[in-house]
Amino acid sequence: MAAYWIAHVDVTDADTYAEYASRATDAIAAHGGEFLARATRTSWLEGTPRARNVVVRFPSFEDAERCYQSEAYQQALAFALESSERDLCIVDGND
Numbered sequence: 001m002a003a004y005w006i007a008h009v010d011v012t013d014a015d016t017y018a019e020y021a022s023r024a025t026d027a028i029a030a031h032g033g034e035f036l037a038r039a040t041r042t043s044w045l046e047g048t049p050r051a052r053n054v055v056v057r058f059p060s061f062e063d064a065e066r067c068y069q070s071e072a073y074q075q076a077l078a079f080a081l082e083s084s085e086r087d088l089c090i091v092d093g094n095d
Contacts, residue, residue, distance in 0.1 A: 002093035003061035005033070005068075008050035009086040016083035023076030031067035032059045050087070057093070064090045 011017045028035075037055040058064040067073055068090070080086065 001060060002095050003058050003064040004036075004091050004093060005054070005056040005058070005064055005088060006091060007052075007054040007056075007086060007088045009052040009054065009080075009084050010050050011052060011084045013083035016079050020076050020079035020083065023079065024073060027070055027072035027076055028056055028067055030072065031063050031070065033057065033064070033067060050085075061090060061092055 025035075033056045035054070036057050037053065039053050040051055042049065042053050056064075058067065068088075
């Protein structure tokens with residue numbers, strides 16, 4: 001069953017965040033992740049809005065967790081943590 005990363009992000013340093021994005025894209029692809037949405041156009045209906053919203057599909061919940069915990073993603077994440085405010089969760093798909 002597929003699983004999804006859902007991220008809501010406010011970027012505070014675009015150059016450093018670009019390094020995260022480049023590194024994270026490779027780590028995500030290595031774990032079977034596929035970007036379904038990388039959007040700044042959003043209509044917030046509830047909750048705290050963030051400027052950037054991302055949805056990534058993984059083949060399984062375990063693949064999504066392994067990606068997050070991988071050395072490559074953790075190295076990328078260091079750039080994100082110093083250049084953004086973000087929320088990220090993994091959710092099971094219905095397929």
